[in-house]
């Protein structure tokens with residue numbers, strides 16, 4: 001068998017489809033704890049992680065992103081999370097790489113190792129301290145011969161530059177993706193400058209993941225692209241947005257919406273939203289197109305189906321699925337048969353079924369960021385007293 005093409009060659013030649021957000025998907029299936037969002041499931045429940053990789057591969061993902069989100073030692077031991085810390089950064093990352101590789105080899109998939117923002121940085125600690133956390137993960141990725149690295153979910157471009165520097169030491173292609181929107185990073189740096197700084201730091205692919213819906217994310221990417229073009233910087237673009245609509249989110253994104261994380265369901269994007277997302281991303285010039293929190297395999301399948309012509313293939317998961325609902329022609333009821341076509345689904349405005357729900361919410365907007373005492377890394381669990389004090393500042397808890 002010919003060796004697999006690498007990430008950069010694939011991006012030069014066409015589209016690379018990413019996968020979805022594993023912490024959100026596996027939390028719903030009962031294998032990840034909401035709150036710490038750490039990936040010890042790679043050791044505890046390998047079948048669940050393997051199964052999710054397989055679903056995405058079947059749906060058209062070209063990348064099996066090792067489930068290493070938040071798997072740095074400082075995050076694993078943050079705020080009373082000892083039950084995860086015992087599996088260690090090394091143990092969790094190593095297991096994640098093996099699982100991703102196993103499934104990638106069942107198809108033409110690439111394996112990526114991922115780094116994300118650290119409590120060490122949020123605590124205002126030094127570059128050396130922060131990079132020490134990154135290096136421990138990068139070492140495991142290199143030992144496992146992953147195909148490339150993704151530094152993702154950074155909300156401060158300074159920490160991102162430090163992550164890119166750590167990743168580049170591996171000699172592997174580096175993808176850099178911030179969880180920011182059109183308003184820029186949490187230290188007031190514009191989205192344009194973030195893009196330019198990521199490219200100048202040496203990342204091969206730059207862009208945005210998480211925190212905002214596909215269309216807000218593409219607004220941010222449009223600005224990134226303009227700035228990169230103006231600076232003459234040639235890099236590929238990545239989009240891995242949420243599968244939740246967030247037109248009302250502000251700078252901090254969806255974690256700031258009152259529905260985060262347990263009441264987001266009314267905001268879920270349909271597969272038809274994902275067809276539109278894939279087309280608009282492609283037309284903008286984005287070539288690494290995937291998803292983050294809220295994305296399930298069927299969302300990725302919609303991306304793969306929208307771009308079937310460009311990719312010259314349909315995913316295996318389309319075997320039971322005729323893209324624009326052609327299978328509905330077999331439905332018993334005539335009014336459902338009438339819905340078998342693109343026009344119906346593109347014109348539909350789905351109802352929420354919640355007569356007392358508003359279309360938009362008000363973000364909490366506490367405005368705390370790196371260096372704030374309330375964000376500091378600490379091993380002790382949150383006390384009842386601390387919780388009572390936090391609840392006093394919470395509008396919804398007080399019936400407002």
Ligand SMILES: [Zn+2]
Nearest residue numbers: 021210292293
């Ligand atoms: Zn996410």
